[in-house]
Amino acid sequence: MPRQTSRDLRNESRFEVLHALFTLGPSTRQEIAKHTGLSTATVATLVTQFLAEGVLRIATVEQNTVGRPYERLTIDPDRGRILGIDVAETYVDATVYDVTLGPLGHGEVALDEHENDTEYVVNGIVRAIEAAVEASGTERERIIGAGVSMPGQVRPDAGVSVFAPNWDWHDVRIEELLEQRLGISVYVDNPLKAVALSEMWFGVGRVTKSMAVVNLGTGVGAGIAIDGTLLRGSANNAGEWGHTLLQLDGRQCRCGRRGCVEAYLGVHGLEMSLAEIAPKHPALRQPLQRGFVDAVAEGLVADDPALVELARRTSHYLAAALGDLVNLLNIPHITLTGWTTAALADWLIPAVREELPDHVLPGSLPGLAVEASRVPGNPVALGMAAFTLERFLGDLGLASPASTPPPRRRLRAPA
């Protein structure tokens, strides 16, 4: 990918300083220098720039009995607003954040998973954004940019949805379509990259630099970070763990292949498993996938035997498929996210933890952790807002100190 990655930006001193403030909260110049490993002089210079640009402000001043007063610095949440949008097959979820990535307001629009028209989807995105902007009381001109996660294969450098299997989309110029409708800068990426970034910033990334964030929903996949760098692959297509094999020549997957992990662990895969156990189970009559997952969670609370068997089989599939991820990558940390996780984690995670050692090579087992993600809110929307903020911070060096928001083109990828 020609575009700068998270790591490229993070390696820059400006970004290090700001990311330290995200991690530490309000801090002195000395604390920032200690955390980043930058010299105190470098930190002081950068802080002076950031104060002039209005990115940082002085939170408190502490006066010791001797010496100079200590200023604690904080990112100025009022520097601008950022939109993070999670577009899935069944819904659009939009959130307005301040530049510390604190959520200010939220909007959601249901999508009919059987509709695949571009305008239908774009309208859904615009309506969700309008609802979020209204709920947060945000003035439009204060929005720095919008990060939009699109399902399937996305080329962030071209702003294109290359392929969305559920909609049969090919090479839709989604960034341009949305910018024309919204009048704000848009950055598009893939939800796996977004969940990985939100985990790196606000989840286990605080304790480990290598992790897989496994998303379980309509589709399944893994956002992967190795030594602090997002794994993107040569066409931004890495992480398609959902399309690795569980069973050669097994169940038909919607990608066209047979036996993929997604055909067993995507929501439709769970429906197929339940149909094998109890073909007339009432949960299978739910018209929408979310209704099905909710019905499964409710039935498990009531010890419905067919659903207990469904949870057992699903845990077996999940333990085996996570074992593959660990054996190939030797990653120390897996977090689970997505709405299937949200509904079923209490059943799946203990069973997976118990079975996983049967699937993992002895050398990759010590210290291995599997847990539900603790990233608050919608991690896809949050990750897209974080990407947008990274772009904004990376571009700030070019912006005039007084410009809020920066010129719209600043957020576009270099040609």
Add this chain to the structure above:
Amino acid sequence: MPRQTSRDLRNESRFEVLHALFTLGPSTRQEIAKHTGLSTATVATLVTQFLAEGVLRIATVEQNTVGRPYERLTIDPDRGRILGIDVAETYVDATVYDVTLGPLGHGEVALDEHENDTEYVVNGIVRAIEAAVEASGTERERIIGAGVSMPGQVRPDAGVSVFAPNWDWHDVRIEELLEQRLGISVYVDNPLKAVALSEMWFGVGRVTKSMAVVNLGTGVGAGIAIDGTLLRGSANNAGEWGHTLLQLDGRQCRCGRRGCVEAYLGVHGLEMSLAEIAPKHPALRQPLQRGFVDAVAEGLVADDPALVELARRTSHYLAAALGDLVNLLNIPHITLTGWTTAALADWLIPAVREELPDHVLPGSLPGLAVEASRVPGNPVALGMAAFTLERFLGDLGLASPASTPPPRRRLRAPA
């Protein structure tokens, strides 16, 4: 891993200069500067150091009609000798290289795959080395170090064979055992890391920085490089593609799990496949795995129908399992290596190329290449020699210019 990786060293200017000379052949200072992106002044300084250390020598001097003469520099092959050793379940293969990694002599010892005694294996390694040293006419005191690849899980930082499933080895301090026997510095690593490094230096690494080198032999696995960095994982255990699933709850694998790729694509997996097709096939009476693979190759030339069916099934398994690797990592290049590849590539590779598009997501298919490795000789031994050379070059800054070889402890990992 606390130890420096290939990339850590490569990022150093000294290493960049030497690696440029490996790639370019004899070159002027200007050509090195252009290739590395270093300034001409930096290159000139480093070259002066290397000439004083005896690492480089002047190959030719060209006199133009105007201006100063141009010196072409080359790595002095006589600076020392390096051993690269490939220890597998069935053999030890040792090669003596000069410091340009040109092979000078070779020794091989067969191992009985049913023996697992430490002393038996160490004796085999020592005998193979002695044969290689003798064949190359090398004086012992000129040997800079030996890189030894051990099967299974290896911790290079501790010099330990953590786990070798075929031998049921646990935490064998192999580096220390070999150093005591040989009186030279030893560096141990895993064959998947070695094949990846040799491919990065002498194979497709010259055209791409992201690749998987898939080894097919008794065991199977993948050496993976992402953007020029070897994927090691948190315990040097990454790349165990042979222990990802082909068939949930399928054939018993020697790792203890059922359905792993290795149970279908390792040599014993091929034997099991043939036993399913033709249980009394004469190839199954070969006592050693190498004999079996050779018998299969010979029978395929003669169009033996059971073996043609074996090749068909094996290609199907291989295409599916490579599809997983591509879908997860979105890597553009796969090279196949190992002795099964050497014997059967003509049957497997065309069939895999034909079937692979059925297993790979559309976005990861454009530009995808699958080919037999063109790295000459034994790529595991070559990769281990390259690791040893990397260590030597990384340590050279500490060595006195006249010392050949450097003090033995120099090659050990920092504590």
